[in-house]
Amino acid sequence: MRSYIKQTPMKMHKLLAELMILLGIIELSCSAVQRPDYDDTSNPEFLNPSWMSSIPDNQPLSAVTMPGTHNTMALYGGVYAECQSWSLASQLRAGIRFLDVRVRQVNGNLTIHHGVSYQRAHFGHVLEGVADFLREYPTETVLMRVKEEFSETNDIYGAVVDYIHRYAHWDLLWHSRLVPTMGMARGKLIILQDFSGPDLGMRYGSLDIADDWKVPTLLHLDEKWESVYNHLEASPSGNMAQIFLTYSSGAGLFAHPRSVAQLINPQLYDYLQGKTDLNQRFGIICMDFPASPIIRMIIDFQLKKVQNKGNLFNLFFQKGNTGWTQKVSSENSKTKNCTDKA
Numbered sequence: 001m002r003s004y005i006k007q008t009p010m011k012m013h014k015l016l017a018e019l020m021i022l023l024g025i026i027e028l029s030c031s032a033v034q035r036p037d038y039d040d041t042s043n044p045e046f047l048n049p050s051w052m053s054s055i056p057d058n059q060p061l062s063a064v065t066m067p068g069t070h071n072t073m074a075l076y077g078g079v080y081a082e083c084q085s086w087s088l089a090s091q092l093r094a095g096i097r098f099l100d101v102r103v104r105q106v107n108g109n110l111t112i113h114h115g116v117s118y119q120r121a122h123f124g125h126v127l128e129g130v131a132d133f134l135r136e137y138p139t140e141t142v143l144m145r146v147k148e149e150f151s152e153t154n155d156i157y158g159a160v161v162d163y164i165h166r167y168a169h170w171d172l173l174w175h176s177r178l179v180p181t182m183g184m185a186r187g188k189l190i191i192l193q194d195f196s197g198p199d200l201g202m203r204y205g206s207l208d209i210a211d212d213w214k215v216p217t218l219l220h221l222d223e224k225w226e227s228v229y230n231h232l233e234a235s236p237s238g239n240m241a242q243i244f245l246t247y248s249s250g251a252g253l254f255a256h257p258r259s260v261a262q263l264i265n266p267q268l269y270d271y272l273q274g275k276t277d278l279n280q281r282f283g284i285i286c287m288d289f290p291a292s293p294i295i296r297m298i299i300d301f302q303l304k305k306v307q308n309k310g311n312l313f314n315l316f317f318q319k320g321n322t323g324w325t326q327k328v329s330s331e332n333s334k335t336k337n338c339t340d341k342a
Contacts (some may be wrong), residue, residue, distance in 0.1 A: 057183025068098025244283025
């Protein structure tokens with residue numbers, strides 16, 4: 001009985017603290033904020049549309065450090081659904097190169113969803129946006145995770161292929177599971193296929209991924225940050241032939257995406273700022289509500305590393321490089337023939 005009496009006030013104190021934090025973040029989120037680490041205004045502070053142009057052609061994409069957005073198209077639906085505030089075009093011009101796209105299939109139609117929330121767009125809009133961007137900036141490449149959401153058909157391959165032919169073009173895609181060099185990837189959309197079916201590009205599961213997105217309450221932010229921190233720390237010494245992907249985003253019943261980003265993004269910014277004098281690759285850093293300064297900071301890691309460590313990656317891929325390239329070309333041809341028949 002005494003133990004119960006002692007525990008009850010502690011539980012009440014924890015709940016009250018949690019409620020106060022939650023109410024404080026909701027109040028803070030009522031107006032748009034533009035900080036170096038977090039931005040939920042409608043436009044980026046500044047743009048970085050062609051930052052990949054400085055990367056040598058022989059640099060493997062697995063060595064590139066790049067910014068990305070979680071649930072890229074989730075701009076509508078209230079605090080529990082919204083993960084971004086910039087349009088797709090603005091994100092790409094701000095420097096985002098990894099997109100996280102969720103599609104709902106209904107009779108072959110692919111609409112964009114975040115859970116139950118329809119995002120006033122379909123997959124064709126995304127493809128058109130990426131194609132337009134790459135046409136304007138052919139030195140760049142875009143990686144796009146495609147996943148089914150709010151439908152459970154487990155059969156979106158045919159619809160995805162149909163949309164590619166209708167709203168983009170087949171040669172826009174990188175048709176191989178292999179990690180390309182920057183030269184091979186320029187002007188290409190690399191689909192990270194998170195659905196079953198023949199190969200359209202690379203398999204999402206082939207990446208080294210940290211996506212501990214469940215944050216039940218804001219009192220669990222330490223656990224979330226630990227996951228982000230550990231994966232970023234592992235990236236520089238990880239398999240250089242494998243792309244690393246770290247999600248800083250998270251959500252839960254008492255921690256909506258905006259509130260998590262407001263508290264995690266500053267930690268991410270401080271962490272990266274402390275690494276600016278080091279030459280390290282961190283892979284893809286995927287965020288909710290990123291700001292132009294943190295995007296620029298992520299981009300700058302890559303540019304510094306290319307200058308100082310380019311020879312290391314050249315040596316890594318030098319052995320059998322011709323055969324590797326020929327194998328890619330062969331796989332591209334086989335994949336195209338296979339899909340043309342589908």
